[in-house]
Amino acid sequence: MTDPVPAPARPDFRSKPTLSGPRVLLRPVTADDVPALLPMFHDPEASRLTGNHAGGGDAPDEARLREWYATRGDQDDRLDLAVVDRATGHVVGEVVLNVWDPGNESCNFRICLVPGTYGQGLGTEATRLIVGHGFEKLGLHRVSLEVYAFNPRARRAYEKVGFVAEGVLRDALLWEGERVDATVMSVLAPEWSRHRGMPALP
Structure with missing residues (x-):
């Protein structure tokens, strides 16, 4: 009879870190960041x-958003961090590790930046910082995301x-009458240990 395999250690999502890079600072998001x-x-x-689909005119108002963000520090199964542009000190977006799957030691990743901050490399650096934290401090094995076909940037x-395309979810999104594919991408812990978020690209 073999010994039972011990359950993996639960990641410490309750500890909300501050992560610093050359251009961005990631820190715990709060209700005061809502404006x-x-x-x-x-x-x-x-x-x-x-x-x-709930964006634009149907987006939640500031009071509801403040209620939501006020609870982010208490979550023990996800990590929500504000993205701060170090050059200006302004909050320019958020990054999130969520949908924690304990049986498979995996998480989903998402990022959103405020208008006017795209294309400056801030999102790339913020992604590298939080994904690195997921592997190196939280002990994740897989981090995944979905990206729509109309978002090649x-x-x-x-x-x-270091995210690698795995497959396509056909017609995953219906947007203004058009059906749009989504590509599933992921990065795995062994891959991260080799390139640390700086893979050789063609």
Whole structure:
């Protein structure tokens, strides 16, 4: 009779870190960050890129958002961090590890930036910081995401950090009458240990 395999240690999601890179600082998000984050909830392009049908005019108001963000520090199964542009000190978005799957030691990743901050490399660095934390401190084995076909810029940013395309979810999103595919991407702990979020790209 073999000894039972011990259950994997539960990641410490309750500890909310501050992670620092050359251009961005990630820190615990709070209700006081809501005014800075509001534009990303009301921007039609941000809603489209994230497939958020509740965005734009149907976005939650500031009071509801404050209630939501006030509880982020208490969560023990996800990590929500604000993205701060170190050059200005302004909050420019958020990054999240969520959908924790304890049986498979995996998480989902998502990022959203406020309008006017795209294309500056802030998202790429923020992604590298939080995904690295997921592998190196939380002990995750797999981090995954989905990116829509009309968002090649985001896909390229994810590839720069080491995410690999796994397959396509056909017609995953219905947006303004058009059905859009989503690509599933992931990065695994053994891959991260080799490239640390800086893979060689073609």
